[in-house]
Amino acid sequence: MENHKHRLNPGGIILYDSKKANAEGLGFDFMEIVKKFEGKPIMRNTAAIGALTGVLNIEWSVLEKVIMDAVEKDVDLNLKIAQHAYNRVENPSKSVPKLDQKPLPLVSGNEAIALGAVKAGLNMYIAYPMTPASAILHYLAAHENELGVVTVHPESEIGVALMALGAAYAGARTMVGTSGGGFALMTEALSLAGQGELPMVIVEAQRPGPSTGVPTYTMQGDLAFVVHAGHGEILRVVLAPGDADEAFYTAGMAMNLAWKFQIPTLVLTDKHLSESIFSFEADLDKVKPEQPFLWNNQGEYKRYIDTQNGISPLAFPGNSSAIIKATSYEHDEYGIATEEPEMIEQMQRKRLRKRKALEDELEKYETVKVYGNPDSKTALLCWGSTKGACIEVAEALDLKVVQPLILEPLPVEALKNALSGVDKIIDVEVNVTGQLAKLISGHGFCIDDMILRFDARPFTVDILLDNVKEVLS
Amino acid sequence: MTTIKELGTYAQNTWCPGCGNFGILASIKKALADLEDDGLDLNKVAIVSGIGCHAKIVDYVNVNTFYSIHGRVPPPMTGIKLANPELTVIGHAGDGDAYGEGIEHLIFSAKRNLDMTFIVHNNRVYGLTTGQFTPTSPSGFKGRSTPKGSPEEPLNPIELMLTSGATFVARGYTRNMEHLQFLIKAAINHKGFSFIDVLQPCFTFFNTYDYYNERVYEFIQLNHDVSDRKAAFVKAGEWAYGEGEKIPIGIFYQVKKPTYEEKLLGGRIPVQLTPGNIRPVLEKHI
């Protein structure tokens, strides 16, 4: 009670268990209600929900349906307890207006990523359990047949990442998912994906580090890591969705870009996004499997043939007119290891030349999002799951919000446009050092203030509002 | 029909003269050519290698190949096989590669029993990095990292694979080429995880030719029931990769069990799957 009392809004009500706590507000002895019906102690939760529904003046039939849908055991008993607590509320003081719209699907960030990848043609999902990414594996495994996906749980993240590269070599659209520690183990494979030009989609769901950190809480501490991970110089894409709709779109983008450019792509999420539930409104038709550059089966096949945009046509084992040699070594066009200086230089250039075509492709997408008052001279700069709180604060204070969806390659022009006319940039991140601020200041952007939270909790609107007001005063 | 010559590439061979790897290269090419005569489609073959002298073999064989990284031969093999179970997947690994850097992958491949063939070029030394001890070097081995002699006992990979669940476990020797070809063909034809530890002398850093020539014998003809796991362990115990009178080569163990891909995929072929409709799944979220 002491921890949270100060966050009570004017007119707010504390609903509490009178046997456990003491407060000003509405106290109920939930255990007594449960005992009356000979229920189990855990059913105090049901009683509390019943009382809350009563306080909020929501129709009983709504809660009745929710309990019937959600509760599996002792449904009748739960209903009785809830209804008793509901009826005990004498003066319902709050009223929640009913929205006049069709109910939307409730989807978590992780589920949206899974669905977006499926929509873009996912064949295989390979992962080793790690919070907060595990739910992607669980969800896809539970819906394997309906979604047409094969899921695999191997021995380690090293195994996961290398299996994914083998599967991609064989032609399967594959995705892997993990958190920071697992991604650390995947970095040798990331580098191989770069050298071997093997499509690879990685979901990195952040949690507070360093190391095991606070495994079931949230943080945005891995931005610099994923942007730079892997030895050697690698072309990659890093996407940072901020809600379930964006998670859906960016997962699809990650899959299509990985295959079109034969590169690793990353979807960077965090516990707050991955495990929060959203009303899902994405336009499903916006994501579909896009064709990579496939070989036309004419002449002799060279896996790494040098081309104008650097992209070599793909063929897969089993093709009767191609021999496909993929390799971790520097190599010639055919895929045989080389130490020749001219060839080394040519291949390094070829791989990185794909960046131009990639940047052209990215122009098709919305790479930087703007919310709030577009004419405000003050902008909150944020990325990923922090966007939600930023938007609400900006709306309250009439500010602008700028959220890059793509962090690598950084959409510098789009960011410049979004920030033009702004004379104060306040960077808002859930990490200790302000990693986005650092990343973009290397491109000439000047950050005026930083609001950083790193107690493993996401920003809530009330706290961020106070922080922003303080910075502005 | 593909000739042995056509199974080669233009890559310049950089193995030392006298290297045991030449025997394995000749054997895999001959085995592939023979299997093609029996109906194997060479376009459906994919070979994976690690990093080390052994691994260069992928540059010397003109079929689909995936030149992986040190210790990571089984995971790409597994990914390839699961993505397209119609492919014939073969791995070439070094002893440092298979029994050191990536031993967990090897154990799991055997445990899962994927239908793949795994060939270890066991020279009992790190060849490429110029002569350090490996998990199968004899105790006391004086390598460049152990000038006072290796303080570790060697691992017996035959026993390890028997324990881990491999359904085909064999040992070969590069000097007994016909026998090695026979083993490789039998391994590829075996439906399940096939493992061959090939004694491959490193001419430069651990020349074991004389040692093996005196001790190696083929037990294929002798009384050995390959389906008898106990007998396999007894046979495997005849030589523990240290001192020893006799070194048996041949098939220690072979049994038939359902494969991982049969169980996991249930007939599905991921590279041919079309994505499912997400709308009915989303309906359940309302």
Ligand SMILES: Cc1ncc(C[n+]2csc(CCOP(=O)(O)OP(=O)(O)O)c2C)c(N)n1
């Ligand atoms: C992660 C990693 N660690 C170390 C190396 C250096 N390295 C290359 S080959 C090798 C050992 C090779 O020994 P083995 O696998 O027995 O192959 P051989 O050369 O004997 O055929 C090592 C340690 C590497 N390439 N990658």
Ligand code: SF4
């Ligand atoms: S170092 Fe040994 S294993 Fe490597 S090529 Fe030379 S002889 Fe063969």
Ligand SMILES: [Mg+2]
């Ligand atoms: Mg070796």
